[in-house]
Amino acid sequence: DAGVIQSPRHEVTEMGQEVTLRCKPISGHDYLFWYRQTMMRGLELLIYFNNNVPIDDSGMPEDRFSAKMPNASFSTLKIQPSEPRDSAVYFCASSYLRGASEQYFGPGTRLTVT
């Protein structure tokens, strides 16, 4: 398996633009997680899905952020409109089964909003 795939790897956009980050989890994994990493706040969980259903979105900062998982092999994280404070590295991770099993991280998307 190729591991968790994220695209794009880097994104530079202007304030106010819509940004869409994409993730393909490892085949067969039931859980998908979106994380954000900044220097100030470290790693934070934004939202996670189980079997394509959002379970906990309490980490989503505000209504400008939305995430979907239309099928088991694809998820998106959308920011609309983007702001400079959204600049961060966004990681997607997937895991198999419940019970806090090992998570496999994608390479991340480095987002810069100017």
Next chain:
Amino acid sequence: KNEVEQSPQNLTAQEGEFITINCSYSVGISALHWLQQHPGGGIVSLFMLSSGKKKHGRLIATINIQEKHSSLHITASHPRDSAVYICAVVSNFGNEKLTFGTGTRLTIIP
């Protein structure tokens, strides 16, 4: 107070030294993860444990549930071990949410 505290924040050591990184947490947990983040930014899961001890190569992770404490040890450290090591816990409130420590930046000098 953060739910997950790591110490030290930064650690510099000579190649070959025995390394210990500590993690303390304040909530009841179902599992604890140790992650490694290399300078390039990629994150790798090293261990997931809920009791006792695990070993993988030169890395050893231990956890004491009663004391709410975990340690990550590296034996015979090598410059390629230089990375940020992150502790994360899954609370036992019934979901899979990870809460992260702030990380320990380890630098091994040849």
